[in-house]
Amino acid sequence: MSSVSLALFIFGVCYLVIITERIHKTIVALFGAAVMIGLGVLSQDEAFYSHEFGVDYNVVFLLIGMMVIVNIVRETGLFEVLAIWAAQRADAKPFRLLVLLSLLTAGLSAMLDNVTTILLMAPVTLSITKRLELNPIAFLVTEVLASNIGGTATLVGDPPNIMIASKAELGYLDFLEVLAPVVMIIMAVFIVSIWGLFGRNMTVAPHLRSAVLALSSRDAVPDRPFLHRCLWLLGIINVGFCLHSLIHLEPATIALLGASAFMLLGHARRKPEDGEELSYLTDVEWKTIFFFIGLFILVGGLVKVGVIRYLADQLVVATQGNLGGATMAVLWGSALLSAAVDNIPYVAAMNPLIVDLARSLHPEISDYAELVHQPDILPLWWALALGACLGGNGTLIGASANVVMVDIARKAGYRISFWQFFKFGFPVMIGSTLISSLYLWFLFLR
Incomplete structure (x- = not known):
């Protein structure tokens, strides 16, 4: 069996088992990753140390750092305060609350990133839906869809945008100017669509509404000075995320520095017994972390044998010379492939391909910035960003x-299956990609 066939077989089997949910996805991903290495699709050095094929430790340590931070911030009562504020602003009406939380999630994702935002917003959602005796699944799924939409709007909102910005030499304002308008359109359509899905079926007992509206956010904060110190530290960390390219620190490093500072802050406050301060680490969702490690290696195998690059080549080469066709192929191909595999290695494969295409179309241009900003190349960057993120x-x-x-x-205590998520997420992905198609055509192709 060739290395290509072997990599495809391993990935395909793992993907099918994850979909069936008969075995926990973390076990499947780690087993598949071990098989990839054991059968020589990837070497151990490539899996663990290669920037191109291996584990993306920026993502892994960003997740670990933010999970530690969220575990400590939870003790301040901040999530309860936000939950009470959101519920009272929505008059404790379920659909208004759903819309408010979705818009808040999308906005935070544009300023931070979608993973950090979900880590912050999910506890808020669980807290307020528990008080109103609502099933939180519709809220959580809606919020994560909104976070992926909102994160598309800015350079820092989603890791693929950071990668594209670096390769295409595009700035923060470039992303905001081109992508923010279409993201706002998509969010408006998204809000209308969730009314049709959930709006008519959400009700809350009057006595629960009255109880929530009577709550005082002050009662939810056990230690106000500790809350204030945590808020200052959160603010510093968020500024670090926004300025990471200027201060030459990766988001993962900023998250780990922030997590360390938060642990010192928590230790100084509680004066725990020996070892108790490590509860901040034991509460990290290690199953999620190891799932990503396995998934990175599985996808890295596909990248190593050229599967991702081949698919990317077919998307662009099939329509070479036709700007409209190439733009739509990159957009829709990126959307469909990013739904199946992690979008980070996919974008890593597509970036040099678009640069190569630019060189073949404009061999007379030697200046790199001028080359990648050509009018027939710029739409491809935006199509890649929209497709990969959405x-x-x-x-x-x-x-x-x-x-x-x-x-x-x-x-x-709430289980969300692969197919339960797919039922809501896939139509949203198709609809948002369709809107993006019309937007890119209006902006660049008409």
């Missing part, structure tokens, strides 16, 4: 935020 809504494993949300729900 495609994450297609399946449960299409985006890191989806996996994090599902594991938070499971820990709280």
Whole structure:
């Protein structure tokens, strides 16, 4: 069996088992990753140390750092305060609350990133839906879809955008100017669609509404000075995320520095017994972390044998010379493939392909910035960004935020299956990609 066939077989079997949910996805991903290495599709060095094929430790340590931070912030009562604020602003009416939380999630995702936002918003959602005796699954799924949409709008909202910005030499304002308008359109359509899905069926008993509206956020904060210190530290960390390219620190490093500072803050406050401070680490969702490690290696095998690059080549080469066809092929191909595999290695394969295409179409241009900003190349960058980011809504494993949300729900006692997520997420992905198609045509192709 060739290395290509072997990699496809291993990935396909693992994917099918994850879909059936007969075995926990973390076990499947780690087993598949071990088989990839054991059968020589990837070497151990490539799996663990290669930037191109191996584990993306930026994502792994960003997740670990943010999970530690959220575990400590939970003790301040901040999530309860936000939950009470959201419920009272929505007059404790379920659909208004759903819309408010979705818009808040999308906005935070644009400023931070979608994984961090879900880590912050999921506890808020679980808290307020518990008080109103509502099933949180509709809220959590809606919020994670909104987070992936909102994260598309800015350079820092989703890791693929950071990668594209670096390769295409595009700035924060470029992303905001081109992508923010279509994201706002998509969010408006999304809100209308969730009214049709959930709006008519959500009700809350009058006595629960009255009880929530009578709550005081002050009562939810056990230690106000500790809350204030945590808020200052959260603010510093978020500024670090926004300025990471200027201060030459990766988001993972900022998250780990922040997590360490938060643990010191928590230790100084509680004066725990020996070893008790490590509860901040034991509460990390390690099953989620190891799932991502396995998934990175599985997808890295596909990248190593050239499957991802081959698919990317076919998307662009099939329509070479036709700007409209190439743009739509990149957009829709990126959306569908990013729903099936992690979008980070996919974008890593597509970036050099678009640069190569630019060189073949404009051999007379030697200046790199001028080359990648040509009018017939720029739409391809935006199509790649929209497709890769919005495609994450297609399946449960299409985006890191989806996996994090599902594991938070499971820990709280609510199971969200692959097909349950697919039923809501895939239509949203198709609809948002269709809107993006019309937007790109209007902006660049008409």
